Amino acid sequence: MKKSIGAKTLGFPAPVSIVGSYDGEGKPNVMNAAAGGMCCLDPPCVYVALREATYTYHNIIKRKAYTISPY
Template sequence: MKISLGAKPLALPAPVWAVSTYDPDGKPNSMIAAWGGLCSSQPPCLTVSVRPSRHTYRGLTQRKAFTVGVVSEAFAAQGDYLGMISGKKTDKFADTGLTPVRSDVVDAPYIEEFPLSLECRLIHSYELGVHIMVVGEILDVKADEDKLIDGKFPDIEKMRPLIFSPGSRAYHTVGDHVGQGFDMGRKYVK
């Protein structure tokens, strides 16, 4: 039997994304966001929600650009730290040893150590309660070559992305391969 948990953001899993920008002084900055996902295939877009009080939000809106880095299991502690302290107070890249790389596509840095980076141009923003949901058009995707399938698509088992459980505030990573999408359900096609 199911029980009511009330109106809470408990969808599982949530991504562990490093949203990176240059701050108003031009310094690379990054924060962790779990409220996000893909939202369009044509044009390719993603959405991420950021509180307007966050240091990253200011850089994102001023430069109209940001990157999303998929944090891997190997860099879980560094990723977690990006969400613990404001870039107003410290240089998160110096603190963690992560490497900001200037995008050649958008006016934002991506993080070299994270296996997948999506470079986005800000195209919309929507006020939603305590967050601003931003929509970014994905202009390029950068991936570690050794973590691709046939040189074309990210291999989730090699990338080992972190996922987040909002209720318990715990990090996990991906599990076993279950089957192929748009294939397993064929037995129900009439």
């Protein structure tokens, strides 16, 4: 038997990626990023979405490099 539970706001857990970067002085930084994933298979490409307010964002913009450990 089906039962309507009405309109609800539901959130589902997303896989978390670990993003690593270095600042201009070589200081390492690691953060969790819930918004990220695979963009393309050929060539292999991943993306990660970060807010401009984060320390990691500025490290990536400055160094033009990051590492990612996907879920």
